[in-house]
Amino acid sequence: MYRYDEFDRAFLAERTAQFRDQVARRLAGDLSEDEFKPLRLMNGLYLQLHAYMLRIAVPYGTLSSVQMRRLADVAERWDRGYGHFTTRQNIQLNWIRLEDAPDIMAALAEVEMHGIQTSGNCIRNVTADQYAGVAADEIEDPRIWAEILRQWSTNHPEFSFLPRKFKIAVTGAEFDRAAIRVHDIGLRMRRDPGGAAGFEVVVGGGLGRTPLVGRTIRDFLPKDDLLGYLEAVMRVYNALGRRDNLYKSRIKILVHDVGAEEMGRLVDAEFRAIQADGGVALDPDLVRRIQDHFAPPAYASAPADPDAVRALERADPAFARWVATNTAAHREPGHAIVNLSLKPHGRPPGDATAAEMRAVADMAERWSLGEIRVAHEQNLVLPHVRRADLPAVWRAAQEIGFATPNIGLLTDIIACPGLDYCALATARSIPVAERLADRFRDLDRLHAIGPFRINISGCINACGHHHVGHVGLLGVDKNGEEFYQITLGGNSDNDTAIGRIVGPAVSSAEVVDAIERLVETYVAIREEGETFLETCRRVGNGPFKESIYAAA
Amino acid sequence: MTGQIVTANRLTDGAVVFRTGAGGWSTRVTDAALLDAGAAAAALEVAQADASRQIVVGPYLANAAAGPDGPVPVEFRERIRARGPTVGLPGAIQD
Numbered sequence: 091m092y093r094y095d096e097f098d099r100a101f102l103a104e105r106t107a108q109f110r111d112q113v114a115r116r117l118a119g120d121l122s123e124d125e126f127k128p129l130r131l132m133n134g135l136y137l138q139l140h141a142y143m144l145r146i147a148v149p150y151g152t153l154s155s156v157q158m159r160r161l162a163d164v165a166e167r168w169d170r171g172y173g174h175f176t177t178r179q180n181i182q183l184n185w186i187r188l189e190d191a192p193d194i195m196a197a198l199a200e201v202e203m204h205g206i207q208t209s210g211n212c213i214r215n216v217t218a219d220q221y222a223g224v225a226a227d228e229i230e231d232p233r234i235w236a237e238i239l240r241q242w243s244t245n246h247p248e249f250s251f252l253p254r255k256f257k258i259a260v261t262g263a264e265f266d267r268a269a270i271r272v273h274d275i276g277l278r279m280r281r282d283p284g285g286a287a288g289f290e291v292v293v294g295g296g297l298g299r300t301p302l303v304g305r306t307i308r309d310f311l312p313k314d315d316l317l318g319y320l321e322a323v324m325r326v327y328n329a330l331g332r333r334d335n336l337y338k339s340r341i342k343i344l345v346h347d348v349g350a351e352e353m354g355r356l357v358d359a360e361f362r363a364i365q366a367d368g369g370v371a372l373d374p375d376l377v378r379r380i381q382d383h384f385a386p387p388a389y390a391s392a393p394a395d396p397d398a399v400r401a402l403e404r405a406d407p408a409f410a411r412w413v414a415t416n417t418a419a420h421r422e423p424g425h426a427i428v429n430l431s432l433k434p435h436g437r438p439p440g441d442a443t444a445a446e447m448r449a450v451a452d453m454a455e456r457w458s459l460g461e462i463r464v465a466h467e468q469n470l471v472l473p474h475v476r477r478a479d480l481p482a483v484w485r486a487a488q489e490i491g492f493a494t495p496n497i498g499l500l501t502d503i504i505a506c507p508g509l510d511y512c513a514l515a516t517a518r519s520i521p522v523a524e525r526l527a528d529r530f531r532d533l534d535r536l537h538a539i540g541p542f543r544i545n546i547s548g549c550i551n552a553c554g555h556h557h558v559g560h561v562g563l564l565g566v567d568k569n570g571e572e573f574y575q576i577t578l579g580g581n582s583d584n585d586t587a588i589g590r591i592v593g594p595a596v597s598s599a600e601v602v603d604a605i606e607r608l609v610e611t612y613v614a615i616r617e618e619g620e621t622f623l624e625t626c627r628r629v630g631n632g633p634f635k636e637s638i639y640a641a642a
Numbered sequence: 643m644t645g646q647i648v649t650a651n652r653l654t655d656g657a658v659v660f661r662t663g664a665g666g667w668s669t670r671v672t673d674a675a676l677l678d679a680g681a682a683a684a685a686l687e688v689a690q691a692d693a694s695r696q697i698v699v700g701p702y703l704a705n706a707a708a709g710p711d712g713p714v715p716v717e718f719r720e721r722i723r724a725r726g727p728t729v730g731l732p733g734a735i736q737d
Contacts, residue, residue, distance in 0.1 A: 137656055137699060137700075138656075139658075139719075142655070510728055518728065570717060
């Protein structure tokens with residue numbers, strides 16, 4: 091894992107002290123709310139429906155057990171004892187007191203954490219494949235580059251007042267787990283014919299009011315050119331991105347308006363100018379130091395297929411099911427990646443209590459070399475588990491309710507906080523997720539349905555990624571009542587697609603029944619081995635539309 | 643009777659507060675003064691002065707109806723704001 095150097099520490103100490111002073115001046119009346127608001131937002135502190143909310147960055151979704159323990163301490167001491175992991179791989183605390191915020195920032199800084207660049211019109215926390223560094227299908231650990239991007243973008247004066255917020259996602263793997271095509275910039279590592287690693291550069295993806303799939307403007311960019319090239323993208327956006335209309339200010343609108351080809355030409359021209367001017371030099375020593383931080387750990391040799399695990403799989407179908415659903419292939423023989431489901435049936439998706447966070451920290455220390463990942467699907471991951479330890483990890487996960495074998499299945503629902511917490515929301519998300527999870531709590535049924543992603547957003551801003559759910563639900567307010575617009579056929583991995591609206595929004599009372607009828611229709615019409623997404627693509631919305639509105 | 647109440651967030655901790663008839667702020671919506679249009683506009687002006695004095699943030703008017711125990715917000719969003727999240731806190735939920 092990356093550890094702060096002197097520069098990082100000094101920067102964060104300075105920002106923490108500045109923030110303490112800013113809060114003191116606000117409380118004393120020396121700063122008005124209008125003056126203070128941009129300052130608190132630069133540190134991730136929002137004013138939400140019921141209280142201040144602190145969004146804490148988890149860079150590229152990687153956490154140490156020490157950091158997780160500190161998050162638990164902060165949640166317990168200064169909040170109400172729980173936090174919410176988000177689709178940006180961050181964690182949000184919902185009940186923060188402004189008076190406490192400086193002490194919280196100081197407590198986080200001690201473990202190299204903060205809320206900087208989790209809000210505002212800057213380059214936000216860079217997200218990454220949650221299996222980075224351990225995925226069996228990976229070219230290189232993308233976090234090396236995510237960390238370089240973090241250092242490059244932190245407090246970068248040229249990119250601190252962009253037309254709008256800016257999100258970058260990066261993956262080093264063949265299979266896209268980081269939803270890179272729905273980010274302002276998506277980076278996917280690939281190899282050129284000579285075998286050298288570089289990046290495919292995708293720009294102009296995004297969800298929200300105008301959902302668009304990002305376009306590839308460079309098939310292969312050598313790694314050493316990454317900063318110069320991205321600087322060129324940012325400059326083109328900074329110069330041409332619209333500042334006159336909030337709804338047209340994201341880079342996706344620019345790319346859509348000028349076209350991907352022209353965008354590529356503009357960026358290339360800027361990139362050449364940057365290079366002619368000396369380029370954005372990467373200090374090789376710095377790159378080497380960062381690479382060292384992400385060097386694969388020294389795994390002890392471990393049996394590839396331990397007898398005890400095989401025996402338990404035969405003896406206990408619940409364990410076998412969990413292994414099949416919640417673990418993933420690891421690049422190191424004898425190891426597995428373990429997903430901890432933060433979707434226990436009947437709980438808000440992505441929430442964890444302080445006690446659960448500590449239990450996960452314990453598990454990471456015991457079985458995962460002290461490392462934890464946050465997935466954008468709002469689950470936690472133990473990236474370095476010996477296969478021989480799987481039975482023990484499973485039992486420990488069961489104890490805290492994080493062993494539900496539902497990763498990638500219908501109840502592994504992505505949901506934003508919605509109107510229960512969020513000042514922007516128009517409808518609630520969590521109660522719909524809970525009701526759906528309750529309806530489909532039967533595990534045999536869940537597994538018979540197969541891969542199925544439901545994403546729920548409580549407003550058009552789409553924090554719940556509803557456009558790229560196989561089934562997407564968007565909460566809307568219709569004359570003071572909650573209704574849900576349904577989209578079908580969305581997807582966020584290699585063949586990213588925006589879901590198609592199926593028809594009029596359905597009422598909150600109707601929505602769970604409507605989804606159940608839709609699922610039953612799928613099960614009835616699917617061909618052998620066909621996933622919901624495949625069926626949906628084969629037959630279109632028609633049959634599902636009929637079933638959704640059957641009783642209406 | 644339907645009318646309006648003045649609501650805001652308290653500066654120090656962000657708590658949802660409602661302006662009372664006595665001119666103070668309460669975290670209970672039932673303590674809120676239910677006002678007609680004229681009185682509401684005047685109360686909002688005074689509340690804005692409280693915002694300038696670091697007591698509250700962002701005061702505004704919300705529609706409310708008279709209930710048996712005091713005002714009840716009309717809009718769904720305001721009812722959630724007054725009452726808190728409609729989902730239990732995770733530690734308290736029995737699976």
